[in-house]
Each structure stands twice: as structure tokens, then as C-alpha cells.
Amino acid sequence: MTEKRNSFRNQPDESGHFGDFGGRYVSETLMPLILDLEQEYRKAKADPAFQQEFEDLLEHFVGRPSPLYYAERLTETLRESLPAGKGAQIWFKREELNHTGAHKINNCIGQILLAIRMGKTRIIAETGAGQHGVATATVCARFGLPCVIYMGATDVKRQQPNVFRMKLLGAEVVPVESGAKTLKDAMNEALRDWVANVHDTFYIIGTAAGPHPYPELVRDFQSVIGREAREQMLSRTGKLPDCAVAAVGGGSNAIGLFHPFLDDPGVQMVGIEAAGHGIDTDKHAASLTGGAPGVLHGNKTYLLQDEDGQITEAHSISAGLDYPGIGPEHSWLHESGRVRYLPITDQEALEAFQLCCSLEGIIPALESAHALAALPRLSGEYDRDQIILVNVSGRGDKDIFTVAEALGAKL
Amino acid sequence: MTRFEKAFGKGHPALVCFITAGDGDTAANLDALVEGGADVIELGMPFTDPMADGPAIQAADLRALAKGTKTADVLRLAREFRERHPDIPLVLMGYANPMIRRGPEWFAAESARAGVDGVICVDIPPEEDAALGPALRDAGIAPIRLATPTTDAKRLPAVLEGSGGFLYYVSVAGITGMQQAAIDSVDQAVSRLKAATDLPVAVGFGVRTPEQARDIARVADGVVVGSALVKLVEEHGDDAPAAIRNLTASLAEAVHNARKETAA
Numbered sequence: 323m324t325e326k327r328n329s330f331r332n333q334p335d336e337s338g339h340f341g342d343f344g345g346r347y348v349s350e351t352l353m354p355l356i357l358d359l360e361q362e363y364r365k366a367k368a369d370p371a372f373q374q375e376f377e378d379l380l381e382h383f384v385g386r387p388s389p390l391y392y393a394e395r396l397t398e399t400l401r402e403s404l405p406a407g408k409g410a411q412i413w414f415k416r417e418e419l420n421h422t423g424a425h426k427i428n429n430c431i432g433q434i435l436l437a438i439r440m441g442k443t444r445i446i447a448e449t450g451a452g453q454h455g456v457a458t459a460t461v462c463a464r465f466g467l468p469c470v471i472y473m474g475a476t477d478v479k480r481q482q483p484n485v486f487r488m489k490l491l492g493a494e495v496v497p498v499e500s501g502a503k504t505l506k507d508a509m510n511e512a513l514r515d516w517v518a519n520v521h522d523t524f525y526i527i528g529t530a531a532g533p534h535p536y537p538e539l540v541r542d543f544q545s546v547i548g549r550e551a552r553e554q555m556l557s558r559t560g561k562l563p564d565c566a567v568a569a570v571g572g573g574s575n576a577i578g579l580f581h582p583f584l585d586d587p588g589v590q591m592v593g594i595e596a597a598g599h600g601i602d603t604d605k606h607a608a609s610l611t612g613g614a615p616g617v618l619h620g621n622k623t624y625l626l627q628d629e630d631g632q633i634t635e636a637h638s639i640s641a642g643l644d645y646p647g648i649g650p651e652h653s654w655l656h657e658s659g660r661v662r663y664l665p666i667t668d669q670e671a672l673e674a675f676q677l678c679c680s681l682e683g684i685i686p687a688l689e690s691a692h693a694l695a696a697l698p699r700l701s702g703e704y705d706r707d708q709i710i711l712v713n714v715s716g717r718g719d720k721d722i723f724t725v726a727e728a729l730g731a732k733l
Numbered sequence: 734m735t736r737f738e739k740a741f742g743k744g745h746p747a748l749v750c751f752i753t754a755g756d757g758d759t760a761a762n763l764d765a766l767v768e769g770g771a772d773v774i775e776l777g778m779p780f781t782d783p784m785a786d787g788p789a790i791q792a793a794d795l796r797a798l799a800k801g802t803k804t805a806d807v808l809r810l811a812r813e814f815r816e817r818h819p820d821i822p823l824v825l826m827g828y829a830n831p832m833i834r835r836g837p838e839w840f841a842a843e844s845a846r847a848g849v850d851g852v853i854c855v856d857i858p859p860e861e862d863a864a865l866g867p868a869l870r871d872a873g874i875a876p877i878r879l880a881t882p883t884t885d886a887k888r889l890p891a892v893l894e895g896s897g898g899f900l901y902y903v904s905v906a907g908i909t910g911m912q913q914a915a916i917d918s919v920d921q922a923v924s925r926l927k928a929a930t931d932l933p934v935a936v937g938f939g940v941r942t943p944e945q946a947r948d949i950a951r952v953a954d955g956v957v958v959g960s961a962l963v964k965l966v967e968e969h970g971d972d973a974p975a976a977i978r979n980l981t982a983s984l985a986e987a988v989h990n991a992r993k994e995t996a997a
């Protein structure tokens with residue numbers, strides 16, 4: 323057979339579309355730059371020296387591979403309320419053990435190497451919780467490039483420790499006063515900076531969204547998560563997981579975990595969206611469950627919006643999930659049915675956060691706690707010899723103030 | 734002859750004026766632009782996330798949305814403008830999402846019914862033309878494209894393909910309302926563009942004063958002024974029409990006579 327078999331892993335097409343989604347919805351000023359970036363990325367991808375430098379930094383600077391861990395007590399606890407024989411084994415992919423405490427750094431290493439390859443001398447980025455900002459500031463310090471981080475003024479206030487971290491690392495943090503002063507507005511401002519400084523500036527986008535080729539290249543850099551997990555799973559258990567679960571903000575940790583498994587029909591996949599106060603309220607961030615397709619920030623994808631196409635504000639207790647859109651590949655995987663997407667509320671995430679702390683000795687990021695919160699429900703769908711693999715995308719040190727406030731504790 | 738051909742065929746450069754729909758007393762602002770001598774009107778469709786705009790137009794969009802401006806209001810303003818001013822070309826300018834929300838065909842048909850002549854969509858480059866371009870062309874509306882300092886000779890044909898009305902040269906790489914380009918670079922760019930197209934070339938971004946407008950009108954077919962007018966609405970609110978009429982009149986006088994002064 324010479325015919326290429328149907329695959330979920332050969333997106334996007336040449337024009338950067340994942341089915342109907344993705345694309346390059348940017349102003350003309352940025353278009354030549356984006357075409358340039360795509361060309362440069364193709365070359366880098368084919369260049370063994372680039373790949374080697376990327377892998378070397380992941381190993382010695384980031385601390386990869388991240389462990390694969392059997393969460394025994396969580397597994398047993400979930401089984402207690404299930405019928406006999408039910409309750410999958412829960413395994414964690416430990417991205418929270420990476421340098422800077424989340425998966426975000428994988429992508430930043432890849433993009434800064436691209437920036438250097440393209441001769442760019444100044445880096446900009448947007449950040450919500452500050453995790454991507456910290457990861458970007460980190461690689462900029464490591465490579466000696468000046469760095470400007472745009473962050474909504476509201477987020478600057480609620481994420482002071484990360485703001486200080488970025489400053490220690492040498493970044494300039496610019497509070498964005500427009501709109502609701504959160505992640506979406508930070509991204510608008512980063513795009514405004516970029517369009518005025520295209521000649522020397524590289525924009526390190528923090529998730530698998532934005533104009534082509536960003537969703538593709540961020541996915542490729544983050545796919546190290548799924549590739550490692552696949553190998554680790556096979557060597558530890560001799561089989562692939564039956565289900566892979568990850569939280570979805572823009573979707574980078576999720577697509578990084580999922581992509582290497584997409585063509586394994588035995589591996590079911592579940593992406594978790596932030597349902598905030600509930601998807602039947604107007605305070606959530608579940609763009610697939612509660613949104614509709616549209617165009618924002620350079621790509622076509624599911625968005626929270628009104629009947630006129632005005633973007634509505636997202637809400638989640640987790641700043642990293644507090645965004646009204648989602649990466650275009652997830653929109654495509656959603657419509658194709660390959661990945662199932664479930665909403666998890668603030669309250670459910672808080673409960674899972676505490677459960678993970680007390681049963682496993684791991685303080686997860688609130689983003690990751692959304693993925694963990696789906697386990698009580700998912701675990702019962704599987705037998706005891708089956709495996710659910712969860713991406714613990716980040717650690718929760720950054721979130722202790724938010725959690726303390728939500729639980730009514732005084733620090 | 735289309736309204737665009739008439740507007741750019743008056744024997745002098747054209748003044749193109751932008752204001753945001755739903756900001757201030759928009760109908761009166763539009764009338765003030767016409768009374769002041771504007772040759773082409775761009776009516777901005779407010780959007781929650783105007784990422785190609787500077788602070789002045791961002792604030793105008795938010796003011797308009799805060800007042801509850803809907804797409805239906807923008808179309809109504811356009812339709813009523815057309816009833817009052819049968820000959821002045823009217824362009825809707827904005828972002829993709831509000832334009833395609835109900836489907837590109839819906840937007841194109843409603844715009845045509847309202848008497849709109851052209852549409853500028855900031856975040857649909859030629860590469861994504863299919864998202865809106867075919868619907869506009871089928872409805873007889875000109876998709877007006879932007880060329881920028883980063884549009885090289887290789888891309889220019891793609892930018893021009895399927896475009897109409899006029900070509901909008903964005904003279905600086907940046908957002909609206911910020912710095913102004915050096916006139917020499919504008920001159921060179923316009924010559925390059927005019928060698929590639931028969932469409933009139935209008936130049937904008939950062940033009941504020943009659944002096945700047947006159948310099949550009951010496952080398953271009955049209956001059957676009959936006960943020961400076963929008964700022965007047967910010968300052969004067971519903972009383973902006975008088976100030977808008979005055980600024981437009983001094984801009985029009987500078988633009989319309991720019992070539993005469995050169996000859997003198």
C-alpha cells in the first residue's frame with residue numbers, strides 16, 4: 323500500500339489550517355514575518371544541530387526527562403467509591419518537576435533557539451499567571467537577550483511573586499491597562515509591540531495558539547512530553563495508557579501529551595476546560611463547551627463571544643486557564659471527535675488540588691488540578707488493569723495565595 | 734463610474750476620514766466630516782480586541798461598546814448615511830470576527846443593502862481571503878487591502894489580487910495613531926505601489942496635522958486621518974461635530990491644494 327493512511331498527526335495543512343481552524347489572521351505588517359518564521363522553522367526542524375541543541379538544553383537545563391509516576395494512594399482512594407473491578411491505575415507525567423516548575427519552559431527553549439537562529443535581538447511575550455513569563459525571562463537570561471513581558475494589570479496584582487521572579491531574571495514587566503487587564507489584553511499588547519518592532523523582535527507565544535506556524539511549532543516543542551511518556555509507559559508497564567488527560571488553557575501541555583498518541587486508537591483522550599463557576603453561568607473559560615468558532619489573535623478557533631462576535635471575558639480560578647479561546651488543533655480534534663473535552667469547575671479543581679496534596683505529597687498547579695479533578699469520574703469508566711495518564715503540567719507553589727483565599731485561610 | 738472612482742477622480746488628492754461607529758453622536762460626526770470636505774469615509778466597527786490600533790481608537794471602540802453598540806447599529810448608521818449622502822464612498826473598517834460571525838455572506842449582503850462601497854478587514858491578509866473576500870466581491874463590495882513597509886515586491890501581487898476601491902498604504906510598521914513616517918520613504922513606497930496597480934493609493938497611520946497631510950498628498954492619491962478625529966470625540970463627546978468639521982476643513986484644504994502649492 324502506497325496510500326498514506328488516515329492520520330490525526332499530519333495537521334496542519336500547508337496553509338496552516340487544522341481542518342477549518344487555525345490559519346494566519348494577522349495584519350499585513352506581520353504577514354511577511356510570519357512567512358519568514360515558518361521557513362526558518364522548517365529549516366530548523368530538519369537541522370540535526372538544532373535538534374541536538376534543543377535536546378541538550380532540555381536534559382541539562384530543564385532537567386528532562388520528567389518522571390512518570392504511579393499515584394498509588396490516589397488510585398486506591400478513587401477505587402473506594404467504585405464497583406468491584408473498576409478504577410483505573412492513575413499515573414502522573416511529572417512536568418511540575420521541570421526547571422521553573424511547569425511545562426512552559428519546553429516551548430521557550432525551542433522558541434529562543436529559533437529567535438537566535440533568525441538573528442532577532444529582542445524578545446517579547448504575554449503572560450497570564452506568570453508561568454510563561456517566568457519561563458521566557460529564564461531563557462532570555464540564559465541567552466543574554468533583553469525581554470519585555472506583557473501582563474494584564476489585574477494579573478500583575480494577583481501574581482506578585484511571579485512578577486518579582488521575572489524582574490529578578492532581568493525582564494521588564496509591562497502592566498497592560500486595556501480591556502479587562504488579563505491574559506487576552508496582554509496578548510493584544512504583545513501583538514501591538516511586535517507589529518511596531520518586527521525588524522528585531524521575536525514574539526515567544528506561550529501556548530499552542532496564535533497565527534500559523536505557532537500552534538504547530540509550540541506543539542512540536544511540547545511533544546517531548548508525550549514522546550517521553552509513551553516510552554516510559556511502554557518500558558514500565560509494557561503497554562500504552564488507555565486514557566490520557568490534560569488541562570487545556572490555550573492547549574500546549576495537552577497537545578504536547580496527546581499528539582504522540584493520536585494515532586494509537588486504543589488511547590482515549592480527554593482535555594479539561596475550566597468551567598469557572600459553571601458553564602451555565604457567564605463566568606467560565608470553556609471555549610469548546612460554551613463558545614463558537616471565530617477569529618482572534620491570529621487564528622480561527624472556538625471562542626467565548628456574543629452574537630455580534632465581540633469577545634466575552636473568561637473566568638477561571640486558575641489564571642493559566644483564564645482565556646476566552648483555545649488552540650486551533652484542539653478545535654479540530656474536538657470536531658473530529660478524536661479527543662473528548664470536559665468542563666471542570668473552580669470548586670472541583672480546588673478539591674482535587676487538596677486531594678493531590680494530601681494523598682500524593684504533590685502540590686499541583688491549579689491548572690493541573692483541573693485535569694486531576696476529572697479523575698473521580700473517569701477512573702470508574704475503566705477496569706483496574708487499565709491506565710489513565712494525567713499530565714501534572716505544573717507545580718502549585720504559585721497558587722498557594724489563591725487557594726488560601728478560596729479556602730478562607732489567612733497567610 | 735463607482736463612487737470610489739469619482740472620489741479619486743476630482744483632479745486633486747482625496748481626504749479619507751475615519752471615525753468609530755457608536756462613539757459620540759456618530760451620525761452628526763459623519764455629517765461633519767462631509768461638511769468639512771472629506772472625500773471618502775471610513776466607519777470603524779468597534780471590536781473588543783482591536784490589536785492593530787493604538788490607544789485613541791482602542792478607547793473609542795470601548796466607549797462605543799460600553800454604550801451598547803451592536804453590529805445592527807453600525808449597519809443602520811451606514812444605511813442612514815447613504816440616504817443623506819448618496820455620493821460619498823463609505824467603507825466599513827474593522828476586525829474579522831464581527832464581520833464573519835453570522836457568516837461572510839450575511840455581512841456582505843447587509844453591507845451592500847446599507848450602501849457600503851468597501852470593507853477593510855485588518856486581520857484578514859490575502860492568505861485568508863476565502864474567509865470574507867469572495868462574499869464581498871459577489872455582493873459588489875470592494876475588499877480594500879493594506880500594504881505596509883514590510884510588503885515586499887514578491888508579496889505585492891498577492892495583496893493586489895482580488896482587492897478593489899483603493900490601496901491603503903500603512904506608512905509605518907506599527908499601530909494606528911503613533912509615529913509618522915518620513916516623507917521620503919512614503920514617496921518611494923507610493924511610487925513602487927503605483928507601478929504595480931491602477932488603484933488609487935491612499936496613505937495613512939500617524940497623520941494628524943494639515944501640514945503632514947499636505948506633504949503626503951503631494952505624493953499620494955489620498956491621505957487617511959483617523960486617530961486625530963477620534964480624539965476629538967474623546968475630548969468633546971456629543972459636542973464633537975463642530976471640532977470635527979473644523980479639523981476636517983483644514984485637512985481638506987491642505988490635501989486638496991497640496992499639488993497646486995508644489996507647482997507654484
Ligand SMILES: Cc1ncc(COP(=O)(O)O)c(C=O)c1O
Nearest residue numbers: 529571572573574575642689716
Ligand atoms: C502549569 C500550567 N498548566 C497549564 C497551563 C495552561 O496552558 P496550556 O493549555 O497552554 O498548557 C498553564 C498556563 O499558564 C500553566 O501554568
